[in-house]
Amino acid sequence: TEALKKPNLALWVNKEHQIWQKEEAFPECPPDGCVIHVKATGICGSEIHFWKRGAIGDCCVTHPIILGHESAGQVVQVGENVKNFVVGDRVSIEPGVTCWECEMCLKGRYNLCPKVQFSGTPPSDGTMRRFVSHPARFLHKMPDTMSYAIGALVEPLSVAYNAVTRAAPYLGQPVLIAGAGPIGLAMALCARAAGAHPICITDLEENRLQQAREMGFEMTVKIDLAWDRHQTAKRVRDTMGPGCVPQLAFECTGAGSSINAACYALEDGGTLLQVGCGAPEISIPLMAMGFREVNIITSFRYTQSWPVVIRLTDAGIFGDVTKLITHTFPIEQTVDAFETCADRSKLAIKVQVGGSVPYQ
Ligand code: NAD
Ligand code: ZN
Structure with missing residues (x-):
């Protein structure tokens, strides 16, 4: 009052x-x-x-x-x-x-x-x-056990939750997450909760990758914009190790260079899940993707995510x-x-x- x-x-x-x-x-x-x-x-x-x-x-x-x-x-x-x-x-x-x-x-x-x-x-x-x-x-x-600060994180976590439901990573699936901003990091938490492993995260900025490591994502690649898409893709594959080529990439930067690198980092038959928003038109090697049966999926905001994200967050499923x-x-x-x-x-x-x- x-x-x-x-x-x-x-x-x-x-x-x-x-x-x-x-x-x-x-x-x-x-x-x-x-x-x-x-x-x-x-x-x-x-x-x-x-x-x-x-x-x-x-x-x-x-x-x-x-x-x-x-x-x-x-x-x-x-x-x-x-x-x-x-x-x-x-x-x-x-x-x-x-x-x-x-x-x-x-x-x-x-x-x-x-x-x-x-x-x-x-x-x-x-x-x-x-x-x-x-x-x-x-x-x-929200349950009494959930703080308002976490209640306000349900929105970005819902963006990630929607993307995870669109791509459905499975237990042990190698995943690339491009971009370690709030959305990329929320994406990493959601993908890990869904069973994805290992998860490799890229960013241009060291502090963001540091944050990713503090959240338990040890596998990070600091991107140099001087690398071309093949060099970046190779860095990602080398970092993830033999037999561990990413089958799913959650692209959370919207940058054309990052999207292109993700296309080449993916295993044949893999899936690019585009979350990041950038220029209205971005050029990608669509035919080359087609010959490798790489799926391209988008995700926009969320539906029916609040109750489940509240439940998962409150249960500590995301850490x-x-x-x-x-x-x-x-x-x-x-x-x-x-x-x-x-x-x-x-x-x-x-x-x-x-x-x-x-x-x-
Ligand atoms: P952000 O700008 O904080 O994070 C983006 C990160 O990507 C930054 O840390 C940046 O350093 C990094 N980055 C930029 N270029 C890169 C490159 N070439 N390689 C690797 N990393 C690179 O933004 P955010 O809040 O985390 O949001 C991420 C994206 O998701 C934005 O484009 C945003 O518009 C989009 N978004 C989409 C939805 C949706 O519903 N699809 C919802 C919310 C946000
Ligand atoms: Zn309507």
Whole structure:
């Protein structure tokens, strides 16, 4: 009740690449939704893009918007039609609110809903604020044993979980993970939980590979951009050792050179699972892949992942996911949190607002 009187600080960006925090009115509670007191929100690389570049692909910041889509918090108001939540419930927020009426929604592939309203992605406002309303259908209860910081990691872990379900690695399958950012590392945790072994992780930056090793992924390759795709592929194969050619590659950089290297690192008959997003058109040796029956699969966001990811995380199946979080800021310092995330010299992986910092 005291907390409800605190200012509803929200984080805004505009198309002029400005970023600022401003107090908003307390949100209206929709009949089918709840008002959440947000306790932890992670910053995603896409938000740095919206701030610094003003767009991702065709998705442009045309008017000022509130960012944020990786959040967990506590229910403080419940809409009149909502039966399954009460004030005080601890929830993780699934940010993609879909229409539930279109063909893709009805098929259960609701990540492909053309009418999705995705928190913090233009034109929809996001969750990087103290209080936010959200439809109850896209709120997921968290066990008491799960921290809000981990509740906010369910989003990036869901990206990885969806990719794992698309490719289904099996026990003992050798896997390459290209890119050791938050998504690549979450991918590694998910692939390991699914039985993939060994897992080889690449990156350009030593600190990220160091983080991977601290999370138990010893097999790392620091990529030199002077190598061509064959040299990079050979480095990966040599690192994984004889008889251990990757059959599955989770590409988590979106960089053309990395995608090409993955194509050649893979065993014949293997699978490239593209998670990273880069230039709209990237050239790959499609015919050469065809003659080797290399599968190419994509993965976009997630469906039906929250309950299972919450369950797996709470049971410790992924190990210590909090190792992904390198920096935490109080809500009043959200702009500093964004600057830290954007500044490569700060060596951040996942930056969170709230979470383990006592606040609010
Ligand atoms: P990030 O930028 O923090 O991490 C990417 C990492 O790749 C960096 O550490 C970078 O050093 C490394 N890298 C860049 N070029 C490389 C190369 N040639 N070889 C090896 N490593 C290289 O980003 P992130 O938050 O971890 O996200 C990873 C990617 O996943 C992004 O492209 C993002 O847009 C995408 N993404 C996709 C989905 C989806 O639903 N498919 C969801 C979220 C994020
Ligand atoms: Zn739909």
